[in-house]
Amino acid sequence: xxxxxxxxxxxxxxxxxxxxxxxxxISNHLYFYWYRQILGQKVEFLVSFYNNEISEKSEIxxxxxxxxxxxxxxxxxxxxxxxxxxxxxxxxxxxxxGASSYNEQFFGPGTRLTVL
Amino acid sequence: xxxxxxxxxxxxVSEGALVLLRCNYSSSVPPYLFWYVQYPNQGLxxxxxxxxxxxxxxxxxxxxxxxxxxxxxxxxxxxSAHMSDAxxxxxxxxxxxxxxxxxxxxxGTQLTVLP
Numbered sequence: 001x002x003x004x005x006x007x008x009x010x011x012x013x014x015x016x017x018x019x020x021x022x023x024x025x026i027s028n029h030l031y032f033y034w035y036r037q038i039l040g041q042k043v044e045f046l047v048s049f050y051n052n053e054i055s056e057k058s059e060i061x062x063x064x065x066x067x068x069x070x071x072x073x074x075x076x077x078x079x080x081x082x083x084x085x086x087x088x089x090x091x092x093x094x095x096x097x098g099a100s101s102y103n104e105q106f107f108g109p110g111t112r113l114t115v116l
Numbered sequence: 117x118x119x120x121x122x123x124x125x126x127x128x129v130s131e132g133a134l135v136l137l138r139c140n141y142s143s144s145v146p147p148y149l150f151w152y153v154q155y156p157n158q159g160l161x162x163x164x165x166x167x168x169x170x171x172x173x174x175x176x177x178x179x180x181x182x183x184x185x186x187x188x189x190x191x192x193x194x195x196s197a198h199m200s201d202a203x204x205x206x207x208x209x210x211x212x213x214x215x216x217x218x219x220x221x222x223x224g225t226q227l228t229v230l231p
Contacts, residue, residue, distance in 0.1 A: 004159070015151045031217070033218060033219075035219070035221075041223070042169075042206075042221045042222060043160070043206060043208075043219075044221070045218040045219060045220040048217075050220050056218055057136060058218075091159060091160065093160075095217070102118040103217075104162055104163075104165070105217075105219060107152075107159040107161070108159050109157075109158055109159040110159055111227065
């Protein structure tokens with residue numbers, strides 16, 4: 001069964017460093033998302049991406065964040081200068097399409113980011 | 117804007133007992149409603165969803181939920197808890213229109229099943 005994969009499973013970095021979190025969505029999916037979950041808190045939407053551009057982004061997704069689909073398979077989230085408060089589990093999700101009918105978002109297993 | 121409230125961050129039930137996880141939502145337009153389950157060290161798995169049609173929806177693992185518009189609720193139930201149901205459960209909403217359809221999650225309820 002197709003699934004969303006994410007690498008690495010755990011990333012430890014020093015404050016101020018850049019990190020890139022990688023996701024491989026399901027191959028025929030067209031919409032891609034990043035969410036994050038700070039320990040003990042709710043899952044929060046960061047950004048959605050379609051047709052090589054951002055569709056929606058939350059207030060959390062500031063200039064320190066960027067997303068990219070560098071090739072036909074990977075979808076990346078970059079944090080330019082990490083802060084302690086960026087420590088969280090980051091989930092990638094993909095959807096076949098997000099048009100008039102509902103399509104399920106499939107989530108990856110997450111990358112746990114720890115900023116020291 | 118949409119929001120989701122889950123009453124109770126933790127719930128303990130005995131094996132074989134009824135499971136009831138509460139979810140209330142706020143939305144200016146009719147939303148789509150979801151329940152996701154998260155097992156330790158795993159991603160989010162869709163349990164069930166309500167988009168249109170029948171307000172009582174059945175999901176995987178014997179769970180079901182009922183959409184009550186007048187109460188803005190979407191409570192999740194299972195008649196008889198199993199040890200394997202121990203996990204964290206998240207209620208979520210998304211817009212029913214627009215292209216992005218991002219999910220807004222509740223805070224989650226950690227379910228413990230006691231032998």
